[in-house]
Structures are given as structure tokens and as C-alpha cells.
Amino acid sequence: MRVADCMSPVVRGSTYAAQVGPGTKEFDQTASQAKAKPKDVRKRQKPAADRSAPPPVDGRKHIELQTEQYLEELTDRPPEAEAEVQTDAFVELLPQPLFIPVKSGVDAGTQVEDGELFDFDVEPLLEVIVGKTIEQAMMEVMEEEELASMRAHQKHFEQIRNAELAEAQEAERRRQEEKEARIAQEKQRLEREKAVSAKSAVTQSLTESGFFYDPLEAEVREQFVPWLLDAMDDCARVARAIADDLITAASSRELERSAEVARLGV
Template sequence: MASAPHNHREPSGTYTFSSRPRAVETRSKFKEAPDEQTHSSYGNIMYDRRVVRGNTYAHHIIPTTAQPDPAELQRQQHIRRRAVALKRAQEQSRPKTPEAVQGRKHTDVQTDLYLEELSDVIVTTDIECQTDAFLDRPASPLFIPAKSGKDAATQIEEGELFDFDREVQPVLEVLVGKTIEQSLLEVMEEEELAYLKAQQKAFQELRNIELAEVQRLQEQERRHSEEKERRIAQQKAVLEKERETAEKIAARAYTQQYLADLLPAAFTSLRNHGYFYDPVERDIETSFLPWLMNEVNNSLEKRCAARQLLDNIIYDVAQKRLEEFNDLETQPDESDV
């Protein structure tokens, strides 16, 4: 049976590589190793240690030629130890999955929101070529090289390359085992999801009870605080009224004490300034005395007018008599002449 890989070129011009399938020696994650030994060793490559699953970026190590600094190495080790300790503390504080039921085992199930696909980016280059539209193409090739050497052929009989019945057994066992394992995982996952839903339901009921109790306590605390504030406001109002009453009593006593000597002094001052008077005296002063003065003034004015008139009459009479006397004195002199 041929076991070496074969390279052959297809008519299209590309090279292909083919080799016989080989089983990988491994041990199942949850199943125990079988007791019976078969003539060929095979297993599931999903649990092979040489197969890397997940993100492989962290496995890349960049070689360095320069000698690292001891302080830098110590700092990196400290950071690494700190990250490991933090991760261990997070794992310890993280709620763990409850133990599996009897006869069952837990398995890892991917619960991420997205799948990460790893692929190598192949560098490609676009090249264009324009053929002349008026280039004449011959109907037949211009040059056909002659044969060199002899033609040879090889006949491969049935069973020489591989035994189908033998080689297909590990593949079928892997497929069947993978299918059964996936089915068991799905069943266990459904049971675990049902158990988790029951736990979530119980937790939700307990949470609702606790929320109701919290709301009741909050409402009770709110009522107590409102009652306390109302009592404080009432006490403040009572104290304010008592303070206002005491201030009013003190103000009244001070006012009475201050006005005890103020009233007589005020009345005396008002009396001295004429605000308090005798009505008869005030009537005499305001009505009778002005009228009397007017009458006296009128009488005096009349007397003065009469005296002035009498003086004028006397003056006129005296002037007339003087004129007559003067005339009498001048008349004899004229007669003598």
C-alpha cells in the first residue's frame, strides 16, 4: 500500500497535494480510555494538544537580539504576577456553576455573543494586461515541438493505494463519536439550561420578595421621616409663638414704663404750645378782641377825620379873616390919598 504523498499536476496547470488520512492519538475529555485495543490508533483531533483553538495572537513571541534590562524584566514579572493574582481573585469571586446531577458531567459551551474567525491575509496584487485589438491570431500554432523520449504508463490495481474498509473505519468512528458527543452535549446543555431557568425563577421569586420587603421598609422609613419632620415643624411653630408672645409682653411692659412719664410731659408741652385752651378765652381772643380793635380803630379814624376836617375849617376861617383884616388895613390909606 502506498503511504507516501503524491504530487501531480492537473490539466488546468495547478499543483495539488494528497496523502492518506491518519488518526491522531488522543484521549477524550470526558470519556474514559477504552479497555480494548484495536489494530489502529485514532481519536478526536478537537482535543489534541497540538491543535490551538481560540485566539492565537498571544502565542506569538517576537525574538529580540538585545539583552533585556533586569529592572525591566523584574517589572514585567511583577506585572505578570499581579495580573495572574487579579485573574485568580476574579475567578474565585465569580459565581460558579452548580454541580452536575448524578451520572452527568459538565462540558465547555461557547456562550459568547460572537464567533471569532482567524484567517491569514494573503497579499495579492492586481495586474492588468491589454491585448491589441487588431493583432492577427493564426488559426493553428506556428511551432509544435517534436517528441523526445518514450511514453510510459503506470497501472494501479485495486487495493494498492489504500484499503477503503480499513481506512474508512476511523473516519466513521470519529464522525459517529463526534455526532454522539455533540448530541450528548446538546442534551446536557438543555438539562443545564432547564436547571438554570429553574434557579433563575427561584432567584427571581426571592428577589421579588426581597424587593417587596425593601419597598415596605422604605415606605415605613418615609412615613417615620415625614412624621418626624411634621413634629419638628410643630415644635418650631410652638417655640416661635412663645418667642413672639414673650417679645410682645416685654414690649408692652417697656412701653407702659416709658409712657408713664411721657404722657404728663406731652400734655404739659401741648398745653404750653396752645394745643389745649379755654373755649371762652379762645373765643374772646379770636372773635371779640379783633372786633373790639376794629371798632376802636374805626372810632379813632372817625375822630381823626373829624379833627382834620375841623382843622381845615378853622384854617379856612382864619385865612378869610386874615384876608379881611388885611383889606381893612389897606382901605384908610387909599381914602387919605
């Protein structure tokens, strides 16, 4: 049995009064009441009502008056008075004498003379005592060696267990890191796919809306084609005018020839 198992807690105060300590019902109730008290106080507290007077009407002003049952004189400076006091001289106390408890009981004495006690051979007794002492010492040494061996075995076992635990933690950490890396890679892949699809959609939408164009094609469409159409209009007008002139000239010559043929026939 260990000494610590035989020890009991020391409680201050009267042993006849009921002890209220941790773990008892009274202590738990007191602690719960102490914890709940601030909440109850906060619940009972209500916001103070606004008791300020309303503003005065035009042409009047508020003045301070005493509304208590018993009026008192109010002054800017309270009454003052002077008083003096003198302490007695300090007298050192005499040192207290050493406390000596009152002697109790009866004193007694005895005297042993030579030859009054027993006289015998103590060698066998000494052999037994020495033998028992050596045997007990050997038992204690063997017990200490066994305890040391057990401690060494326990230490070795703890080292192996700690090493295995460290390896398991390292493997778990690596597995977690690999899992996080795979998740990060998957997120990056999804983000790249989303970016590519979004880029394709935006590019197609901008292309359809005419944001992206060929500069040469745009120059031909916006500058050369209008110029060519204008030039063709001018050429067409000139050609139409020339054709009109040729038709007019041909018509005139045909009329003149017809007139001449008619004149010769007559």
C-alpha cells in the first residue's frame, strides 16, 4: 500500500460543521447561483426614463428650485472649520517572555547494576539477524534490478511506440498534403477549363459583334469600295452622257439623211 493512498484531505475549521467543498450539492448550487446572478441583475436593470423637462415657451425660461420636503441652504462654498489633534508619545513595549508550558506528570528513574540483566550467548542471535539482514538486502537489490529492467523495457517500448506514432503521423501528413495537392491541381484544371471556355465564348461573341476584324478587309470595305462606287458612278454618268451625245448625233444624222433622201426623191 502506498503512503499517498492512506492520506486524506485536510479541511480547515470545525470538524462538526458541514463542509461545503467542490463536488458537493451545496457547492454546485452556490456556484450556479453565483453564475446566474449577473444575468438576473442584467435582466432586472431597465433603461432609465428620460426625466428632462420640456423646453420653455417663448418669453420664459426655466429656473432651478428645490422640490424636496425639507429645504436646505445652498451655498457656493461649504462651511469650513479648523481643528487640531495631538497623539501621545510612542512607548515601546517590553519583549514578551518565552512561553514555557506547565510541566505535567511524575518523574521516575531507575539504575541497572552489573549482573542484574540476563547473560547468554548472542552469537546465534547475531547470525540470524545478520542472515535476515543480508537476505532482505539481497531481496531489495533483486527487486531494484527487476524494477530497473522493467523501466528499461518500458522505455524501449515507449520509444518504439513513439517512433511508430511519428511514422503514422508523418504518413498521415503526407497523405493529407497529397490530397490537398490533388485538390489544388483539380481546382486549377477546372479553372483553366473555365477560363478557356470563357475565352472562347468571349472571343466568339466579340467576333460576331465585329470587335475583331481584318484591317485590310476593313480598309477595302470602308475606303476602297466607297471610292470605287463613287468612281463608277462618275464613269457611268460620263458614259451615259457620251451615249446620250452619240444617240443625239446619230439621230440628227439620220434625220438629215432622211430629209436629203426625201428631197432627192422629189
